[in-house]
Amino acid sequence: MLTNASGKRSQHDDPDHTPWSESERSAALHSYSILDTPRESDFDDLARVASEICGAPIAVVNLVDTTRQFFKAEVGLGVRSTPLETAFCRHALLEEDILVISNATIDDRLRCNPLVTDAPHIRSYAGALLKTPDGLPIGTVCVLDYTVREFTDQQVEMLRFLARQAMTQLELRKTVSKQRFLLARAQIAERGKANFERVVRQASDFIGIADDRGRVVFMNDAARDLVGLRPNEKLPHDVMSYIADEDRGVFRDEVVPLIKAGESCEREIRLRDFGTGDAVPALFTMFPMRDEHDAVVGYGMVTKDLTEQKAEEIRRTEMMAEAAHRIKNTLSIVQAIVSQSLKTAGTLQDAKAVISKRVAALAKAQDILTSAEGAMADIADVVSSALAPHDGGFGRFTVTGPSRRLAPPQALGLSLALHELATNAAKYGALSGDQGQVHINWTVDDLGEFAFDWTETGGPAVTAPVRTGFGSQLINRMVAPYFQGDASVTYQPEGVRFSMRGKIPEGGSTEDE
The missing domain is CATH 3.30.565.10 (Histidine kinase-like ATPase, C-terminal domain)
Known part of the structure; x- marks a missing residue:
């Protein structure tokens, strides 16, 4: 008979009445990216300890997928995967936390299992669930024996402990993997930003950026050259200081109101050459830059020199x-x-x-x-x-x-x-x-x-x-x-x-x- 640790038949014996769907459980398992990964010493140690404490010839850190079970670590099996049809652990998924079977030959669900009727003639089983923080069962830490036997309370409790340790390792592994992904994405973004800045800096047109208060914080080389600023010279922050005296009124009356209203504008404006004091004719385009919430975080400026024109x-x-x-x-x-x-x-x-x-x-x-x-x-x-x-x-x-x-x-x-x-x-x-x-x-x-x-x-x-x-x-x-x-x-x-x-x-x- 299929029983839990108390020896009573489980309330979850019916697989059609579970608090979770198989698709949810499978998605949770795959989120750990653990299937078909190489052996790792942290999991091997858990299987070895389970075998020694329980005195069982077979011990497994097992992950149950929809059609098969994958052994992240094993003692006494020599294989890494078996079909789900003969798996004892698929029944353990229906329990609250652990499944204990003392004699598989008299259990209604296991007595006809080929692993019981034929070689290797498994007789007893004990498996503690691996459960996600959301309570979804994805596998077990289990032991199997060739003889009919009982498992002590201490052995059962130790299997629970080892199952928690296995989940801790899985969560830690998932966190590290996520951090590596985020770091890689940040590095890609940083390289993209560096490439973008390199293109912007080397562009032939005036390109500048102002913050949300209208203070100039960046100008590319072409922009500096257009307004007579040396490459390492400190940028004047006030946008108005870049406008030639004769056009400041137009800029203040026509450009600034549009920008404050969150609109783009394009005007022919004479800029000031800081080196010579001359007015430089230019086609001046200014537009708001917004974040993902549509809030204005700054202003972009693209200006084309119209001197030759x-x-x-x-x-x-x-x-x-x-x-x-x-x-x-x-x-x-x-x-x-x-x-x-x-x-x-x-x-x-x-x-x-x-x-x-x-x-x-x-x-x-x-x-x-x-x-x-x-x-x-x-x-x-x-x-x-x-x-x-x-x-x-x-x-x-x-x-x-x-x-x-x-x-x-x-x-x-x-x-x-x-x-x-x-x-x-x-x-x-x-x-x-x-x-x-x-x-x-x-x-x-x-x-x-x-x-x-x-x-x-x-x-x-x-x-x-x-x-x-x-x-x-x-x-x-x-x-x-x-x-x-x-x-x-x-x-x-x-x-x-x-x-x-x-x-x-x-x-x-x-x-x-």
């Missing part, structure tokens, strides 16, 4: 202004060509031919002005086309320099400068009289270093203008940047001089004219 916009604006200026002057130039041609021509037929020739030359020069996206042009062609409307065939220009091809923007810039210089020379300088001359010379070395000079002689005495006109601004601010260099116009008494130094693309021939 703004400079290009200024150049385009000035180029459009120059184009408009040239369109307005076109009729004036045509009128001057017609007037000069009629004045010097012997007959109307001669005047007609000269006018046609000069207007055609003007049109060719205008082609260069409107083909900045076209093919590269030779310096000599640019100079010839730009001066043709002002030449008239009287040898007023002396031109020397090697053949070299210019990028389209450079051809356009140089043509603009020559038109401006020639127009001014015709109005006020060497070309306004009958004797003046213009000498043009340029050089290019093997490295692409470019030097260009325009020198006027023989004209009226020159005085420097009281204010700088549009043409001079064009030459100084627009033309030179296309050559990555600088340019200047000087007003000497004997004549105007224009000088430009820069670079042009390498390649092309260098034959002198």
Whole structure:
């Protein structure tokens, strides 16, 4: 008969009436990750002590799964797993804490068990439950014998003690495994954080972080460079100190309220360069950072430097202004060509031919002005086309320099400068009289270093203008940047001089004219 330690039949003999489900019990067992693990001395010692105290040839630390039982430790068996159908311990799971069987041959549930009727002819059994903190049975510490026998109260109590020790080892093993998992996850997260910080720090855009009080706590290298802070220089904490004086009102009135409301914002804002004090145009994006509970824990800032973009916009604006200026002057130039041609021509037929020739030359020069996206042009062609409307065939220009091809923007810039210089020379300088001359010379070395000079002689005495006109601004601010260099116009008494130094693309021939 199947009995508990008191010798009475268990109230849990019916497996269909248990306080737990088999799926719950199995999940609890698997949570320890103990099945099919190698032998461990801590569990082997428990099995050996159980065998010695109970005087039993077989002792087991047994874990009962849904289809088999796994022996974490065993004495006298020589195997690590057996099917659940013949397991004595599956009946022990129905007890409160221990199952004791003195004679298996007369027990209703075990007398037909192959382990009883055949070899090894098991006759007695005692097993104390391994129970989780939630009371779910997952196995036993048990002993088996080949003879009919009784187990003393001391032996039964010792099995209970060894079962508690086994559960302590399982819980400790589970805790250590969990701690290792958490440590590994923390290490992975830390490596991920380090990699993220490395990417952020090396990113080309301004990236910063402020805490929930709005104090700046991090800026990557690009951000420091943008606002003129050295790599190890202490960060100013006040966000407002990074904003240029002229934009602080906009930042305070438009950006701060959005951030306080938990919204993101994007504005063109001028930042302050702490090194030079200059205002740096930038596209400023600021957004709240939230934790898993949606609470704001800080603010992210991503800012893109717009310095080059703004400079290009200024150049385009000035180029459009120059184009408009040239369109307005076109009729004036045509009128001057017609007037000069009629004045010097012997007959109307001669005047007609000269006018046609000069207007055609003007049109060719205008082609260069409107083909900045076209093919590269030779310096000599640019100079010839730009001066043709002002030449008239009287040898007023002396031109020397090697053949070299210019990028389209450079051809356009140089043509603009020559038109401006020639127009001014015709109005006020060497070309306004009958004797003046213009000498043009340029050089290019093997490295692409470019030097260009325009020198006027023989004209009226020159005085420097009281204010700088549009043409001079064009030459100084627009033309030179296309050559990555600088340019200047000087007003000497004997004549105007224009000088430009820069670079042009390498390649092309260098034959002198």
